[in-house]
Amino acid sequence: MIRVENLTKYYNEFCAVDQINLHIRKGEILGLLGPNGAGKTTVLRMLTGFFLPTSGDIHIKEYSIREDSLDIKRLLGYLPESAPLYHSMLVYDYLDYVANIRGIRPDKKISRLRKLSELCGLSGIMHRPISELSKGLKQRVGIAHAMMSDPEILILDEPTSGLDPNQIVEIREIIRRIGKEKTIILSTHILSEAEATCDRVVIINKGKIVADGSTESLKLTGNRDNVINISLLNADENEVKKEFDSIDGIKEISTVNTDDPEMLSLRLTCRSTDDLRRSIYRRIKLKDWILMEFHQERKSLENIFRELTKEN
Amino acid sequence: MRQVTHIFNKEFKDYFISPIAYIVISVFLLVTGWLFFSTFFLYNQVTLRNFFSLLPLIFSFVIPAITMRLFSEELNIGSYEILLTMPVTFKDVILGKLLAGVAMVAAMLLPTVAYAITVAFLGELDWGPVIGGYIGAILMGSAYTAIGLFASSLTRNQIIAFIVGMAICFSLTLIDKMLFLFPGSFLGVIGYLGADFHFQNISKGIIDSRDIIYFLSVVFIGLYGAHLAMQEKE
Structure with missing residues (x-):
């Protein structure tokens, strides 16, 4: 037209x-x-x-x-x-x-x-x-x-x-x-x-x-990673990290500070090619941790926009 | 042509929606009425010649006040963009605005017909020069409106548009009174440039094609100038 x-x-x-x-x-x-x-x-x-x-x-x-x-x-x-x-x-x-x-x-x-x-x-x-x-x-x-x-x-x-x-x-x-x-x-x-x-x-x-x-x-353009945020109640940080480390596809695990001392919040950076939510959930269920929050960050247009239009 | 009518209607109505028309008409009638009748009885002649000889000078500050908003306002609020993205051409826009200005001048002159009628009661009035005077006034009004439009197209500030328009109209009115400043060989040409000179010819009741061509040329030059100025802004 x-x-x-x-x-x-x-x-x-x-x-x-x-x-x-x-x-x-x-x-x-x-x-x-x-x-x-x-x-x-x-x-x-x-x-x-x-x-x-x-x-x-x-x-x-x-x-x-x-x-x-x-x-x-x-x-x-x-x-x-x-x-x-x-x-x-x-x-x-x-x-x-x-x-x-x-x-x-x-x-x-x-x-x-x-x-x-x-x-x-x-x-x-x-x-x-x-x-x-x-x-x-x-x-x-x-x-x-x-x-x-x-x-x-x-x-x-x-x-x-x-x-x-x-x-x-x-x-x-x-x-x-x-x-x-x-x-x-x-x-x-x-x-x-x-x-x-x-x-x-x-x-x-x-x-x-x-x-x-x-x-x-x-x-979908660009090779950005999926980010999954999870919060667990009363879980041992090292144990959890070790568990998730063994999942193939997770590139990075970082702890997010929260006000609640009993809460363990993690930020998992995964390869965008595979959806790891299933395997992550299975591990949590297997370990019987109490899951308080589980959510995959949507790739935002903001990031893409910033990347495409930033100076040089 | 249909588009010209719509733009004319809008612009002409605008004068009467805002207080401009009323203020301009009252000031015009006050000034001309006072200047004309204060000396009228001293001359003891039944003629409107003195009224018409006032017009060039008074028009040169009243008409820029009428035309100052025609483009400046559009530029200032940005409505010009809306106007030109509707199915109209620049020619439609400028003709509509010119006609609205001229109609406003005519509306301003209309009450002064009462002067002629009043004078006619006092003795034998020769209507020839009166009719010539009004035709001349409309022609000169069109020329000054075109100049005012040009001034208005230069800036988004209405006050600047008014002052620029007034300066140009004033110079055209007074140029043939300043002939002593110029070398002798130019006198003919510069005298011919004066609006007052041509207007006085017509207001004697003699309608000469040279005077009409003069005023129409000024209209054309003014509109063309506005066209160039608006094009420059794109």
């Missing part, structure tokens, strides 16, 4: 986006991740036709951003970072204005506005000036704005930045609801957000793509 080819953008001498290639399929929710200043917003702005790339091209359906930017703008809904809406207008007036520009037929306008206000939870604030709205409400008006023409592709730039945890959950809920039928590209630097909402994650750093795949497949 969207084909990005050798996309490059220079701001004067500074290269913000460097030779990016990307294919986005219909119906995907794609998360664009990266540290601040990685070029996320620049990529999104070029996708929306706000400015042209220095070189390279973007094809959306059969249109090219260089020749048919007006057709592309019709296909897209875009929410820039922090929803910059006209302060002086009422929410209703603003959405009405957007509906006019988006070419919604006058007889369908009211029903469209109703539907959007229901979807984005705006019914109570339609007649309030935008300047009086809280950040979360503004963000919702921004999403309604982006959804106005029922676009096939929705581009959201940091849709949850600056919101409180409840609002974040609400906005994510809206995105997921919309995402069932639309292609969504969103940028974020919050990893758990990408994990919670996106089918596919693209990490960019210094204008280049450094990782691309589903959150699950990203976690």
